[in-house]
Amino acid sequence: MLIVMKNTATKRQIDEVVAAIEKSSLTAERLPGAQRTAIGVIGNKEFVDQDRMLNFPGVKEIIHVTKKYKLASREYKQENTLVRIDKNVVFGDKKPVIIAGPCAIESKEQFAKIAKRVKDLGADMLRGGAYKPRTSPYSFQGIGLEGLKIMREISDKLKIPCISEITSIADLDLFKKYVDMIQIGSRNMQNYDLIQKVADLKKPILLKRGMSATMEEFLLAAEYILKHGNPNVVLCERGIRTFETSSRNILDLNTLVLIKLESHLPIIADPSHSAGRFDLVIPLAKAGLAAGADGLIVEVHNNPKEALSDGEQSLNFKTFESLIKQL
């Protein structure tokens, strides 16, 4: 941490800041410059949360050097983390993992049909929503427990692992029982209560980036999971909210690439939620893998025109097949 003093700061003001730092068992180093003095706080092993130092007279600005995350950083662990779902599916390894399925599980018939087809076309895992966090209380909210049961049954039958999104700590036991990997959705990325309790289940977690979360906030959400003793975290970039509204959320491949450098955790891309419309999904999926994503999660529906949720951004079997061929 660097405390930048105003150019008008007196020696006494500088001394007071130094004294306050040293009172916290940290070391303060004066850096007298041509224009002003800065004070380096250098003994810390972790991030120092001392923004209140801004209240000291003469202080102009606080600049943080150490990142707040630690266990999630590549400095802490150099080699890539591999997150293994079963003997065939491993995130972070050479082969990208393709997760596919409908936005929402509508019925057993529908899910079985889609699951069979995406598996045959090459998907490694099934996705399907049972509990949907919807912006509007009037939108379809998923079929709940029934959906989880359908997912488990089909998944076992086809011998392919599955993932679904949890939205409430009231459902922890169900998710422990019915799914192979638990998704924490964008809207819940900073629902620390949920994150920590899901972490405790020790199942693999797919943590989606909040649509306006910074890289640091995203890695800190992962840090909550790692700190709870669960190393099986896969990150997911799904587009960020910007001023540009001509498509839904801009797929942030800059941050995906940066996370590969900064962190040892695997990270996949979600082109469907980023695009918001099916005709952008394939190019964005290809771009994600070209940038180095460890996998993709893609919405596929047997009949997007009649999907109960997110039909506008779902691939159909034909376009999904085309995607798989192009990868």
Place this chain on the structure above:
Amino acid sequence: MLIVMKNTATKRQIDEVVAAIEKSSLTAERLPGAQRTAIGVIGNKEFVDQDRMLNFPGVKEIIHVTKKYKLASREYKQENTLVRIDKNVVFGDKKPVIIAGPCAIESKEQFAKIAKRVKDLGADMLRGGAYKPRTSPYSFQGIGLEGLKIMREISDKLKIPCISEITSIADLDLFKKYVDMIQIGSRNMQNYDLIQKVADLKKPILLKRGMSATMEEFLLAAEYILKHGNPNVVLCERGIRTFETSSRNILDLNTLVLIKLESHLPIIADPSHSAGRFDLVIPLAKAGLAAGADGLIVEVHNNPKEALSDGEQSLNFKTFESLIKQL
């Protein structure tokens, strides 16, 4: 809803879209233009979630006319909603409500001291965090239940109502018992599980805007509460995330003013979290009231230099007194 067809759309494609709409018991009106045809969907009483129509050949774009929120709109209820906390404190009435107190309750002594002073200076309600949702797992997370008990005791003693933030449905009973108004924080604005279960307590709720929530998403979160039969919702604008990082979050008074036009719910401003540094708090507080806010929520600490949380953005007694005088 308006479905805009491509200029190359054929009559058959237009007919298919019209047929699909009419199948959903809605009325479709063809609007042949100079360049292309648009199809108006006009029988709907509520928002129509038909973005999947984008999958029909020839469709270029979907434009929504009806807003997704309904109970929260001024079209639904013209007169201002008043949210009454006790016989003295009413949100939405002529007099702005001033809520003040520390970011976190640190001890009984500290809270008693601050509570006494802000009340004497003119605060209408006390605030204080017991459960803190922190971006970093290494930051101070609040003293929990003990904090709620301290708050209740001091609040009763000083005869002034209190508010605190809930972060988990595991704590519903405690909040029901100990506080007069429950805050749903920015990070949980789209935690619909929490929102709905808090709504069911029928206590007044302060709903803070997510730091990247659009006006529509914000009003839809309120809609969830209203739909659960709890009309006692006060909104809170607390700054939005933008490209500008020289202060913390930009206080969005445009949307505050617009919400006063669009909705009947009261809305207050939080200059402390927006500013992120104490020397911006007073001007932003004044601006908020000048724009028409129904109140303010402000962080005040007896010794910001040593606060365990958010010291950099807390007013001290002297500056809080100055704020009150200027209002």
Place this chain on the structure above:
Amino acid sequence: MLIVMKNTATKRQIDEVVAAIEKSSLTAERLPGAQRTAIGVIGNKEFVDQDRMLNFPGVKEIIHVTKKYKLASREYKQENTLVRIDKNVVFGDKKPVIIAGPCAIESKEQFAKIAKRVKDLGADMLRGGAYKPRTSPYSFQGIGLEGLKIMREISDKLKIPCISEITSIADLDLFKKYVDMIQIGSRNMQNYDLIQKVADLKKPILLKRGMSATMEEFLLAAEYILKHGNPNVVLCERGIRTFETSSRNILDLNTLVLIKLESHLPIIADPSHSAGRFDLVIPLAKAGLAAGADGLIVEVHNNPKEALSDGEQSLNFKTFESLIKQL
């Protein structure tokens, strides 16, 4: 400047960075920390543009401490700058300056009518566009030179100074001759060619913030003018572009307040362009002054329903009168 080394950086890598800094006649101070070494660059009198240091092996990050602007900073000049237009109109002094007039000058009759009325109601200066930079080539682009002549004539007649926006260096002589203050619009805030040549005219300049300019970029645009020997710069906050599109651009009062702290230059607010619709203008204008703005620039039209440009955000005489009364 602080150069943060990776925790894996070797002594040799650190030495190389230090050597490179010292080669540039700067002083390097090693700051060995518990986790990694940082290197402080401390002899500089100005901003050091050495981001290329990122190419040295072992370097993790570059952190800037010194701001890039200098002449615009309050550290350079402590007292407020006053920008005097004539004996009555001074920006930065106690009394806020109210600038009013139509978006575009449409005819002599129209401008005379509006000018007379806003002056009578209390405006200090007239505004009116002659050359309009429009996003679309099909929008009304202003009546050009004729507009400037009308403005000068009416301005002289009513004895009230005037301001108009310049969009091309081809028009420098005209603006020198016809207007009292020259506006550099948001779209041209980073048109450094135009800025510098206008600065050379030595006339007072109203510099509008680019709709996505950071505070630092905004002050650096002012720095270009100051560096050209023209101290008569008034800044204008006019709303920034964010994810929120329910109103046009969010009036960024955080940055307005921060600029009052960081810089000695006067700054006014433009509620009309921020709001984008007339019914938000008055509350935002009041908020701007409450936050400490040194003035306002407001669009007023005699008949907004028939305005050739920006009618949706113009006040009419009645609402302008109401605004003046409320201030």
Place this chain on the structure above:
Amino acid sequence: MLIVMKNTATKRQIDEVVAAIEKSSLTAERLPGAQRTAIGVIGNKEFVDQDRMLNFPGVKEIIHVTKKYKLASREYKQENTLVRIDKNVVFGDKKPVIIAGPCAIESKEQFAKIAKRVKDLGADMLRGGAYKPRTSPYSFQGIGLEGLKIMREISDKLKIPCISEITSIADLDLFKKYVDMIQIGSRNMQNYDLIQKVADLKKPILLKRGMSATMEEFLLAAEYILKHGNPNVVLCERGIRTFETSSRNILDLNTLVLIKLESHLPIIADPSHSAGRFDLVIPLAKAGLAAGADGLIVEVHNNPKEALSDGEQSLNFKTFESLIKQL
């Protein structure tokens, strides 16, 4: 255009709006809905700029259907536009065009060295800045005319076309004489004076997206050029400004893909300015091409550690070679 009336709008108010539309020689179609009336404006052949209709009593909102751009749209011209620079280099055709070179031309020796090498490695065109628009007046601003002359000489010698950025209409003749393609930079994307005068030179133009320009504003800037009779426009996506500051500007591939659908103009990607640091450039370059970009513009320097400008984001010969091999 759709004019949405309030649900309280009277028949008289609706009639007034209809009358006003018809006065403008447009056709108004009443769309009475379950909740409110909307009025469709349907006779227009172009975008209708009638936002001032918001001033009519009873009007709630204006919704635009027709896009403001026309000549740039694929509806206007279905087949891809090819922009030919010379017999070998064509933008928009199957083979992506690779433009490479230093951020700034520093000397003949430096430019010759880089040009020779990037050509040998496979670059199709040379880039190099002679006039640099810099955010800070204290940054290196380029060597000007001398730079253009060096570029021309080396370009002729190596028989490879060249591009450089123009920043002032004072330099039109020089750019006409010395370069093969003229770049309009991000900061000048809305400098309509410059755009139009450059368009008149009839040379091929590379138009970079403003860092906060929407797709519509970007295409409208191109529309200005097309409307001036110059069809040789290549667009360039170079990253947008968002809340995320961990890298410089987020490469917006969503909009790049959408522009390929919406417009017939070629569009390339600039991974260097987006990344802001060299270690992100290669993955972003690959992602850009995977998404369908018609080419790349990349900064390459013989010695990035000593570059006078943008060294932190330049590839060196070795990394550029690696990029070319991976494509």
